[in-house]
Amino acid sequence: AQRVTQPEKLLSVFKGAPVELKCNYSYSGSPELFWYVQYSRQRLQLLLRHISRESIKGFTADLNKGETSFHLKKPFAQEEDSAMYYCALSSGATNKLIFGTGTLLAVQP
Amino acid sequence: KAGVTQTPRYLIKTRGQQVTLSCSPISGHRSVSWYQQTPGQGLQFLFEYFSETQRNKGNFPGRFSGRQFSNSRSEMNVSTLELGDSALYLCASSLALAGKETQYFGPGTRLLVL
Numbered sequence: 001a002q003r004v005t006q007p008e009k010l011l012s013v014f015k016g017a018p019v020e021l022k023c024n025y026s027y028s029g030s031p032e033l034f035w036y037v038q039y040s041r042q043r044l045q046l047l048l049r050h051i052s053r054e055s056i057k058g059f060t061a062d063l064n065k066g067e068t069s070f071h072l073k074k075p076f077a078q079e080e081d082s083a084m085y086y087c088a089l090s091s092g093a094t095n096k097l098i099f100g101t102g103t104l105l106a107v108q109p
Numbered sequence: 110k111a112g113v114t115q116t117p118r119y120l121i122k123t124r125g126q127q128v129t130l131s132c133s134p135i136s137g138h139r140s141v142s143w144y145q146q147t148p149g150q151g152l153q154f155l156f157e158y159f160s161e162t163q164r165n166k167g168n169f170p171g172r173f174s175g176r177q178f179s180n181s182r183s184e185m186n187v188s189t190l191e192l193g194d195s196a197l198y199l200c201a202s203s204l205a206l207a208g209k210e211t212q213y214f215g216p217g218t219r220l221l222v223l
Contacts, residue, residue, distance in 0.1 A: 032209050043112075044199065044214040051209055086152065095140050095203050095212055096165045099152040 002027050004087050006100035013077050014108050021072040021103050023061075023087030031089040033063055033070040034097070038084040047072075047085070057081070077107045111135070113202050113215035121221045127188040130218045134181050134202030140164075141183040142212065143175060146197040155198075158183055187220075195222045 003026040013019055025031065033050040048056045050063040050070060061072045070087060087100040114133045122128050134141050142165075143155040154167040158177035175185040181202070187194055197219050201212040 043216050044201075046211050046213075049209070049211075088152075090209075094165045095142050095157055095201075095210060096154050096167075097142070097144075097152075097201075097212065098154065099144075101151045 002031075002089065002091075002098050004089055004098055004100035006085075006087055006103050008103045009101070010104045010106065012106045012108060015079055016076050019072075019074045019077045019081070019105065019107075021085050021087075021105065023070045023072065023100060025068050025070065025087075025089050027068075027089060027091075029091065031091060033061070034088045034090070035059070035061055035070075035072050036086045036088055036099075038086070040083070044086070077105075079107045079109055081105060082107045113200060113213050115198075115200055115215040115218050117218060118216065119219050119221075121223065122190050123223050124190055124192060126190050127186060128190060128220060129184055129186045130198055130200075130220075132183045132185075132200035132202075132215060134183070134200075135213055138202035138204050138213070139181050140203045140205060140210070141177055141181065142201045142203075143183070143185050144199045144201065145169075146199055146217070147195075152199070155185065190222045192222050195220060 005024045035047040037047045038044045059074045086102045088097040116131045140159045142157040157165040161177045172188045177183045197217040199217045201214045203210040203212045
């Protein structure tokens, strides 16, 4: 079964601390992995995807096929990073996204 | 470019009624997908349309239906509303039908069923 698991509902860190949002997936094949973010009162938007291997707003995510993980990391959290983060996968053949339940990141001053 | 727009933004209905939600994709985008977001189930895929054809469907009852027009605008319809249909309905558009495409989400329509 296709599934995305985000084990933490809430992650609270202090400004300047490292952040790691966990994401594990279950998929038979080669999925496309994404991180979407939803800031307060804003629409859901793409943060980054594994195929791009880029860093957006200081965030990076590495696809580990052996551990079926796609954890999101940032070395130094900022208050403006506070938001809801969703890990998602698609099959590559369609645009259907399977989302995790999301992790609320709260960065304390 | 204007973003994805959804109308109406808020809707209150009673059980048994039906509702139609509208989504206008980004100009040039041909793929539109719909999602239901609830506190209990999170974000769940409803269906996807490309070039006026439904390409994929999620695990929702037949009361949920949709369509896409030649200008790529899409509507979804929910008939015989139930209390559990109360949710935020999101649509997303993308340029093509390929899993690596970036999907752009609308602000959502919040439906409350009384």
